[in-house]
Amino acid sequence: MAITSANQLELLQTAEAVAREKMIDPGLVVEAMEESLARAAKSRYGAEMDIRVSIDRKTGKATFTRVRTVVEDEELENYQAEFTVEQAKQYMENPEVGQQLVEEVPPVEMGRIAAQSAKQVILQKVREAERDRQFEEFKDRAGTIINGQVKREEYGNVIVDVGAGEAILRRNEKIGRESYRPNDRIRVYIKDVRREQRGPQIFLSRTAPEFMAELFKMEVPEIYDGIIEIKAVARDPGSRAKIAVISYDGSIDPVGACVGMRGSRVQAVVNELQGEKIDIIPWNEDQPTFLVNALQPAEVSKVVLDEEAGKIEVVVPEEQLSLAIGRRGQNVRLASQLTNLDIDIMTEEQESARRQAEFELRTKLFMDNLDLDEFFAQLLVSEGFTNLEEVAYVELDELLVIDGVDEDTANELQARARDVLEARNKAHLEAARALGVEDSLIDFEGLTPQMIEALAKDDVKTLEDFATCADWELAGGWTTVDGERVKDDGTLEPYDVSLEEAQDLIMTARVMLGWVDPADLEADAEEDGEEALAEEEAEA
Template sequence: MAITSANQLELLQTAEAVAREKMIEPELVIEAMEDSLARAAKSRYGAEMDIRVKIDRKTGNASFTRVRTVVEDDAVENYQAEVTVEQARPYLDDPKVGDVIVDEVPPVELGRIAAQSAKQVILQRVREAERDRQYEEFKDRAGTIINGVVKREEYGNIIVDVGRGEAILRRNEKIGRESYRPNDRIRAYVKDVRRETRGPQIFLSRTDPQFMAELFKMEVPEIYDHIIEIKAVARDPGSRAKIAVISYDNSIDPVGACVGMRGSRVQAVVGELQGEKIDIIPWNEDQATFLVNALQPAEVSKVVFDEDGGRIEVVVPDEQLSLAIGRRGQNVRLASQLTGLDIDIMTEEEESKRRQAEFNARTKLFMDALDLDEFFAQLLVAEGFTDLEEVAYVEQGELLTIDGVDEGTAEELQARARDVLEARNKAAMENARALGVEDSLVEFEGLTPQMIEALAKDGIKTLEDFATCADWELAGGWTTVDGQRVKDEGLLEPFDVSLEEAQNMVMTARVSLGWVDPAELEPAADPEEAETEAETDQEAGA
């Protein structure tokens, strides 16, 4: 069919109708129409031609033009859309490379196939515009709660109508065995919004810990007003949860505010979470105190914190052990998630046995290495000495505080300890040399013979080998695998090398090898200081 004056106005009317229905800009629909008409014209005049269509936004009149670009003589690739400077002279007064020749061409008549193709182009462009609108609308709603209506279920996943789009609640994001029917109302947390080829995908969750946090924000005005802050959340969806809160107003109890009058606020959240039991914990900057709170309702006797390992040992009375661990380890697992620490729980009896075993091991170490009797070795351990290095290099005055130790005895103890350490260092270095360690690593400052031996056993024999190591390979660390923290043993971890010390040693090695410019390691100057220095230099120059 030809585009007559009658259906010229229909183009604009159709564009407006489609735009209203799909809630997109009419301009996008008109541009899609222009593109579809241009494709139809190319099928009529030749696919190699650059045919362009412009629809007047007021009258609906569609103008068809052929565009040819002026290019260099040896750059012509498409003779239908490109011309040389010489070929352009009949059309342009002073043609230059980059100029265009625009000629009007007769409007095309859309046959059945061309009309169908044009329709498909328009629909495709409209769908793309609709997807862009949906993505722009929902991308900023990630991390919030959304209400929707269940449309259908597909393979255990729930498709939810959220107004101007559809969202998906995956099977593993549902609480327990909850089920939904079409037209049921549902409230969920927008976990992620992604742009994909098939359109924007909105992923919902009812098991995410932040879902519970957002529910409390809706129920507790003090949280919404930032008077109370939720510091951490841990959940076992559908069963139990712990939430840590802090108040920035001394007159407001954060736990009481979250519980509400007669438990009204927390019960509203519990009802939405299918009866999930919630422990509201007061947050504390001191990790040990916070952990004691997190292990409620169990009572804690003692807390030992391992800062380097990120672990914490909790000692509880024998009768409190099962309560502290919880059913299937639930209580200690949630407390670990809440604090971000690995927690070892032991009874007072178990801790006493462990301490006794450590005491005996250290006693035997001093008896064998320093040739001491049991009583004297026990005195050293009781005073806090744990290894030979402490005895060898401690201030002599600390040894003199031990009952029965005079200057002569202290000097003899330190001499024996140093002799043992020197013998061990010599043996370690001989083993390292036998393994092929080079002088570049031996002479590197900061590594003891035992450290060098440990590195050599792992195949690190040169300074270049050492410089390629990661800090965690040397000092050890923790890796989260499937939600569980797994210990990574460090090569130098037995020698109490911290992660920061490992970082400094590796970087020093790289600098000495010329791999890193020392200037790059210098901290950036403060802008205000730099400006002050510049002004001072200018004044001095003046």
Template sequence: MAITSANQLELLQTAEAVAREKMIDPSLVIEAMEESLARAAKSRYGSEMDIRVSIDRKTGRATFTRVRTVVEDEELENYQAEMTVDQARQYMENPQVGDTYSEEIPPVDMGRIAAQSGKQVIIQKVREAERDRQFEEFKDRVGTIINGVVKREEFGNVIVDVGRGEAILRRNEKIGREAYRNGDRIRCYIKDVRRETRGPQIFLSRTAPEFMAELFKMEVPEIYDGIIEIKAVARDPGSRAKIAVISYDGSIDPVGACVGMRGSRVQAVVNELQGEKIDIIPWNEDMPTFLVNALQPAEVSKVVLDEDAERIEVVVPDDQLSLAIGRRGQNVRLASQLTGLDIDIMTEAEESERRQKEFEVRTKLFMDTLDLDEFFAQLLVAEGFTNLEEVAYVELDELLVIDGVDQDTANELQARARDVLEEQARAAMERARELGVEDSLVEFEGLTPQMIVALAEDDVKTLEDFATCADWELAGGWTTVNGERVKDDGLLEPFEVSLEEAQAMIMTARVQLGWVDLADLESDDAEAGEADEDEDADTEEARA
């Protein structure tokens, strides 16, 4: 069929109707029509021709144009869509490479096959435009709550109608054993929006910690206004949750504001989460204090924090152990998620037993190495001495405060300790030589003979070997494997070498070997310092 004047306006009317139905820009539909008409024209005049169609947005008239591009003589390949400069002079004045020549050609009669092909092009283009619109609309709504209507359930996954598209609530993102019927209203958290070949995929969640935070933001005006901030959320979906809040207004209690009058605010959240019990905890910058709050309702006797290992040791009364751990470890697990620390819980009796064992081990160390009786060795341990180095090199006054220790006794203690340490160093050096350690490593400043033996037993025997080590290989560290923190033992960790000290020693070795230029290193440090200063200045300016 030819596009006559009778049906020219129908093109525009059809485009507007499709655009209105799909809620997309009418110009996109017209562009799809232009492409479909151009494809039909190519099937009539030849696929190698560059044929373009333009539909007038007011009259609906379709103009068919053949376009030819001017190219160099040696680059001429497609005689239907290209021409040389000499050929172009027949149609143009002073043609240049890259110019185009357009001439209008008669409209085509669209047969059944061409019409069907054009229809498919329009459908495809409209579908792509609809998908782009959906993606652009929902991508900025990630991290917010949306209300929808359940359409159907497929293999445990719930398909939700969210207005201008469909979203999916996966089986593992539902709370407990939630079941929905067609037509049920549902409230979810938009977790992710992805652009995929089959269209934008909107993934919902009801188990995400952020879902609870957003619900509280809706129920508590102080959170929405920024007066109260949610610092952390930990959930066991459908069972129990802990949420940490802080108030930036001293006159407002963050916990009371979240609970509401007679618990009205928190109860609204609990009802939405299928009865999930919620512990609202005041946030504290001091991590041990925060952990004590997080372990509520259990009482805590003592907290020991290891910041390097990101672990925390908690001592509770014997009768509070089961309460602190919770059913199936739920309470301590949520507290660990909330603080971001691994938590070890022990009773006062267990802690006392462990301390007693440590006391006995240190007492025996001093008895065996310094030739002391048990009572005197216990006095040293009771005063806080843990190893021979502390006894050998501590200020003399710290020994004199021990009952029964005078000037001569203190000097004798230190002399014995130093003799033992020197003998241990000599024996360690002999062992290092037996293992084949080179002088370059022995003479490196900062390594004791015992450290050198530990390195040599792991086949680090030269300064080059030492310089290729990573800092965590020396000082140890932690690696997260399958969501659990796993300890990496360091070669020098028994000697209490920190990560910073390991980094400094490795860099010094590399500088000595010429692998790193000290001037470049100092320049990098200076630039890093300037960047930090600029960042601090920007932060202060933003605060002002």
């Protein structure tokens, strides 16, 4: 193909046609053409030459130029695209380093291979421009619902035409029993929009909890207006879901508003989600109350909350156990996701048996270690004592209130408990030293001998080792994997060390080692205090 004989306006007409089809700037297509022609020219004049092509935006005329740059003598590397100051004097007056000499060169004859290469460059540039345009259009629409049309299915993934490009609904983001055919209309949630080198950039979902929340927002005007808020959503897509709602207007029932007249509002959402059953429950800032609501329709007898561990025990009547757990654990699993709590459900009989077992275990602890008879040991347990530390270091008055315990008896009890604990501590420290624990960790305040031995078994043997620990490695924590809460056990968790206590201990160690300036901690504390005060004033 000879550029010299081509219709010059044809370039512009082609650029405009491609731009209209792909909905991109015609200038980007022209730039792609310029680059493709420049590559073809380099194959004719030499790859090392700096050949550039400029297409006139009005006439379509393509101008080919060779560019050479003036460089220092010692920097001259490419003799085809660079020349020295001395060499440049032949072409320009008083040349300076960095100046460029632009010379027009004859257009090239493009063979079949060069033409094909140029076409590939144009297609690549057009695709890049199209993807950039698509990303810019959708990057701020993540978290919203969009209607699309099914184009095709690839390996279980559905490719959806969303008007300005293609998006993908992955297999694991489809509701289980859904199937689609080309040209089907589909409503989807834009889960993520991100730049990718290849493949789709818009990722859709119909299983995301946020999809259900957005559907309710569309059906319930009070949610759209902010009068009602969806606080949490838990889903078993296509089967069952729970949503927690709260009303900021005392005259509006949040559950009733979401259900609608004769269930019209919730039914619209159910129909969109292929019959997924939805429990709408009132949200409550009191976690036990919220959990009781979340376990509906089961009736709950009692709730015991361990806030530090994020765990809760629920006691239900025997006949309510299967209802509380649900089919294949569905009800309790959804309630756990909704409340963000680890839930342990037991019957009243099971709780009674567990309490009896704990009572017997603590009774035996006091009998074996304090040399007490069964009656006296049971008396201590009944008064709320659970371990030797409580007996050893409690205020004497708390022992004296027990029937039959005078001052001498109380002193003797504490002396026995302290002797046992001191012997244990000595054994723990000896074991820790045998494992290689250094004195820097043994002398660190805030850690008991039992804790030090536990740390040593976890390969934490110096103060430096301890200072590099994360708070959750010590106190334990929870992570969410595939929608399920997974427990991470902490080294010091058996000793009731909270996350806050772990953070304080770690930071103290870092200060002692000189890793952290105490002044910085004080400044951070003041800043946090000011922010908290500002938030309180804003709420007021």
